Amino acid sequence: MQVFWQLRWYFLQQWRRYGGAIAILVVVSLFELLPPRAIGWIVDGVVAGEMTLLTMFGWLVTLALLWFCVYGLRIVWRVWLFGAAAELGTVLRNRLYRHFSSHPPIFFERHKTGDLMARSTNDVNAVVMTAGEGVLTAADSLITGLTVFIVMTAFISWELTLLALLPMPLMAIAVFFLGRQLHHRFSASQAAFSDLTDKAQETLNGVRMIRAFGLEQRQQADFSEVVDQAGDKNLAVAQVDAKFDPVIQLAIGLSFFLSIGGGAYLVHIGRLTLGDLTAFTLYQGLMIWPMLAMAWLFNILERGSAAWNRLQAIFEQEPQIVSGQTPLERTHQPLSVSIDAFAWPGQSKPALEAVRFTLASGQMLGLAGPIGSGKSTLLALLLRQHELEQGQILYGDVPLKEADLPQWRSRFAVVSQAPFLFSRSIADNIALGRPEASLEMIREAARAACIDEDIMQFPAGYRTMVGEKGITLSGGQKQRIAIARALLLDAEILVLDDALSAVDGKTEHNILSNLRQHRDKTVIVIAHRLTALEEADEIIVLQQGSIVEQGDHRTLVAQNNWYAEMYRYQKLEQAIEGA
Known part of the structure; x- marks a missing residue:
């Protein structure tokens, strides 16, 4: 029952629905007490020869109307309860x-x-079942069981009631131990389902790579192993489930055996009439559902408890990045970066150290350096995707930790090296940040990203569906669509994280020239191809997390260090490829 207490916040929120449904359940349970008693009176009247045809017809019509009323009430409480x-x-x-x-x-x-x-699907479904079927079985079994027990005890025979309930403690003990076993096995099966879902998602995402390397058979074998493990865990749950019904049916059968045997004896000695025994048997039939429901309730609660514990484990993990309270009222402020040291969790060596610079509004900053030098780490700190403990980043005079986080991130439009496209049309992907944008606005952004001509060559133009993750487009087309999306967003700071790596030199030059026309936009370009940084107001070269060179393109070329050497090497490479 602990899961009901854990969900009390929702029951209090929906108290009208749950309260109304339970109230109707009480009325239905009271109505259902009348037919068995009426049938008992009919039987006694028939046996005594006192029941006329007209009287019996009146009883049958009354019972039919009562059952019709119960039918309508059951519809109402089901809508309220299962709707909630x-x-x-x-x-x-x-x-x-x-x-x-x-x-x-x-x-x-x-x-x-x-x-x-898996937690968002299977576990949520198990909790929903607890809030629906679980509440139903708990309330209905308690209300029906209690009212029927009172009627059987007070109005028919307490001795026969006691005799009929003798198997119940044994059933309760068996169900308790089976429920404990089910809890652990269901938790294990949900974890196995998580592994299965993750394996399927990972395999489908990498299907082209798997085919390219001819790994279909190996992946099939790996996937089959995960499927077998999940199947074994589900089979273990089913084995416990299968033990519930025999225990319940045995208890019910034994209860009927004792009640019929004891009732026949009481009729024989004159303590009960045949009609009383008939009514008692019908009431006992009403007790079958509470018996089944109690066992089913333990099953539902254990599943719901295991699922809620998995969800709660996620909810209890507080976000490590908490928004500040200072609103960013001014725009186009300088960005001041002063990083003393930053290390990734679990690592002692800093990923960034002694990185300091100021970027004025409207300027273009270039970030260069070998792989693993800290460029993407710096970008993550600027976006406050990780917390900077040693040092600070200022936007104007507002420290980043104190700034309103959604406001701060809304100042950025980021284009990564491997942009993500949704399974929608090209127009929808470009207008992701501004869904109200007109087609002309979308095309203007696409022209600036040098992708408009490519799009118009498709049969459906901007209505072309790109497929999952843009699978129908080339790498360069996806990058340019992502750039168009960022330009349409018209954010204050545009970040190109090696976002021009899949386009040719001429297209790269045209895109950067178009960006320079937006003088009010601050641009941060991370690039391995250094020709993308020629127009930058300032270039920072990082190596092993530290700034080793800083200045504009001409200054760095003249210094004849890493930047100049790499720039000349890339120029030579382009000349050889051109020849």
């Missing part, structure tokens, strides 16, 4: 999505995508 339970699924999934969105990237390094998907 279904809404809990919506609440939990929205809460999970907001919770996932509030976490920095390190959270998704700890939790695989498949595991999070």
Whole structure:
């Protein structure tokens, strides 16, 4: 029953629906007490020869009307109860999505995508079932069982009632131990389902690579192993489930055996009439559902408890990055970066150290350096995807830790090296940040990103569906669509994280020239191809997390260090390829 206490916040929120449904359940239970008693009176009247055809017809019409009324009331309480339970699924999934969105990237390094998907589907469904079927079985079994027990005891025979309930303690003990076993096995099966979901998601994402390397058979074998493990865990749950019904049926059968045997004896000695025994048997039939429901309730609660514990483990993980309270009222402020040291969790060596610079509004900053030099780490700190403990970053005079985080991130438009496109049309992907944008605005952004001509060559133009993750487009087309999306957003700071790596030199030059026309836009370009940084107002070269060169393109070329050497090497490489 602990899971009911854990969900009390939702029951209090939906108290009208749950309270109304339970109230109708009470009325229905009271109505259902009348037919067995009436049938008992009919039997006694028939046996005594006192029941006329007209009287019997009147009883039958009354019972039919009563059952019709019960039918209508059952529809009402089901709509209220299961409607509230279904809404809990919506609440939990929205809460999970907001919770996932509030976490920095390190959270998704700890939790695989498949595991999070499993918690958002199977675990939520198990909790919803607890809030629906669980509440139903708990309330209905308690109300029906209690009222029927009172009627059987007070109005028919307490001795026969006691005799019929003798098997119940044995059933309760068996169900208790089976429920404990089910809890552990269901937790294990949900974890196995998480592994299965993650394996399927990972395999489908990498299907082209798998085919390119001819790894279909090996991946099939690996996937089959995960499927078998999940199947074994589900089979273990089914084995416990299978033990519930025999225990219940045995208890019910033994209860009927004792009641019929004892009732026949009481009729024989004159303590009960045949009608009383008939009514008692019908009441005992009403007790079958509470017996079944109590066992089913333990099953539902153990599943719901295991699922809620998995969800709660996610909810209890507070976001490591917390928004500040200072609103960013001014725009186009200088960005001052002073990083004393930053190290990734679990690593002693700093990823960045002694990195200091100021970027004025409207300027273009270039970031260069070998792989692993700290360029992407610096960008993550600028976006506050990780917390900077030693040093600070200022936007104007507002420290980044104190700034309103959604406001700060809304100042950025970021284009990564491997941009993500949704399974929508090209126009929808470009207008992702501004869904109200007109087609002409979308085309203007596409022209600036040098992708308009490519799009118009497609049969459906801007209505062309790009497929999952843009699978129907080339790498360069995806990058340029992502750049167009960022330009349409018209953010104050545009970040190109090696976002021109898949386009040719001429297209790169045209895109950068178009960007320079937006003099009010601050641009940060991370590039390995140094020709992309020629127009930058300032270039910072990072090596092993520290600034080793700083200045504009001409200054760095004249210094004849890493930047100049790499620039000449790339120029030579282009000349050889051109020849």
